Amino acid sequence: MNDLSKRKVGTVKEITSLTNPIIKDIKSLTQKKNRDASNKFIAEGLKLVIDAIDRGWEIEILIYAKAAAQKDIVQKTAAKVVANSGLVLEVTEKVLTSITRRDNPQMVVGVFKQKFTELNQLEPQSGDTFIALDRVRDPGNLGTIIRTADAAGIKGVILVGATTDAFSIETVRATMGSIFALPILKCDIEAFLNWQNAHDISVIGSHLKGSVDYRTIDYKSKPTVLLMGNEQAGLPDELASKCDQLARIPQVGDADSLNLAIATALMSYEARRHLLELD
Ligand code: SAM
Numbered sequence: 001m002n003d004l005s006k007r008k009v010g011t012v013k014e015i016t017s018l019t020n021p022i023i024k025d026i027k028s029l030t031q032k033k034n035r036d037a038s039n040k041f042i043a044e045g046l047k048l049v050i051d052a053i054d055r056g057w058e059i060e061i062l063i064y065a066k067a068a069a070q071k072d073i074v075q076k077t078a079a080k081v082v083a084n085s086g087l088v089l090e091v092t093e094k095v096l097t098s099i100t101r102r103d104n105p106q107m108v109v110g111v112f113k114q115k116f117t118e119l120n121q122l123e124p125q126s127g128d129t130f131i132a133l134d135r136v137r138d139p140g141n142l143g144t145i146i147r148t149a150d151a152a153g154i155k156g157v158i159l160v161g162a163t164t165d166a167f168s169i170e171t172v173r174a175t176m177g178s179i180f181a182l183p184i185l186k187c188d189i190e191a192f193l194n195w196q197n198a199h200d201i202s203v204i205g206s207h208l209k210g211s212v213d214y215r216t217i218d219y220k221s222k223p224t225v226l227l228m229g230n231e232q233a234g235l236p237d238e239l240a241s242k243c244d245q246l247a248r249i250p251q252v253g254d255a256d257s258l259n260l261a262i263a264t265a266l267m268s269y270e271a272r273r274h275l276l277e278l279d
Pocket of ligand 1: 205228260
């Protein structure tokens with residue numbers, strides 16, 4: 001893939017051809033190897049793009065449909081991107097469909113620089129809750145968890161081991177903009193356990209064989225990490241054995257387990273119950 005950053009920047013271009021090389025480069029970001037190589041990703045939706053820019057995320061390319069070109073807010077956003085030396089593309093709906101692979105694409109799409117936070121930058125403070133996910137596989141689950149984490153006031157989502165890509169178009173779509181709202185971290189088991197040892201935190205494993213009801217745990221005394229298991233295999237012993245407690249969410253009926261994103265949502269809201277109020 002060509003380096004998108006070498007494109008002519010600070011300009012507005014009109015593109016109608018599906019085979020335009022810039023469009024080809026943007027489309028290539030739907031593949032992980034190209035996202036990894038370029039450190040870029042695609043995010044869809046006007047509100048989401050505006051929020052991301054306002055939060056300081058670096059936008060490299062703004063793409064909008066011809067039909068949206070006259071909208072005041074689109075013009076303002078385009079001017080901002082041009083002023084920051086970004087590239088602005090006005091394209092046909094067909095081109096947008098080919099980028100997002102959706103029949104009714106969003107009118108606005110952004111190409112952003114990826115941003116991961118380093119684990120050693122995470123200094124847990126009183127009242128903080130983190131989510132750690134062991135080898136999460138499903139992009140829909142990861143996106144939903146990031147969105148829920150944002151809503152519940154979680155301070156960061158830690159991806160432990162080989163995981164699905166936090167910046168894939170499916171994950172980003174499922175976050176509904178929350179990908180831009182909180183730190184995402186990546187590490188292996190060893191680094192996670194070292195970080196755990198270095199801090200006065202409570203790690204609560206969410207486990208089908210947990211002996212403690214998740215509603216009875218003390219989530220207040222220390223910063224808390226909610227450690228969730230992989231969709232198929234659950235938490236490996238290597239991680240489960242290092243948890244301060246293993247929590248179980250009661251179940252009746254025949255279901256073997258809850259969906260990972262649902263279990264994470266229940267754990268997150270319970271852990272933060274004392275801190276969450278309607279305003
Ligand atoms: N077969 C897997 C297992 O044995 O753990 C099922 C994994 S479940 C789909 C994914 C994760 O969600 C689990 O590892 C656990 O962290 C959490 N989870 C799901 N249901 C749970 C429950 N009833 N109690 C506690 N955690 C649960």
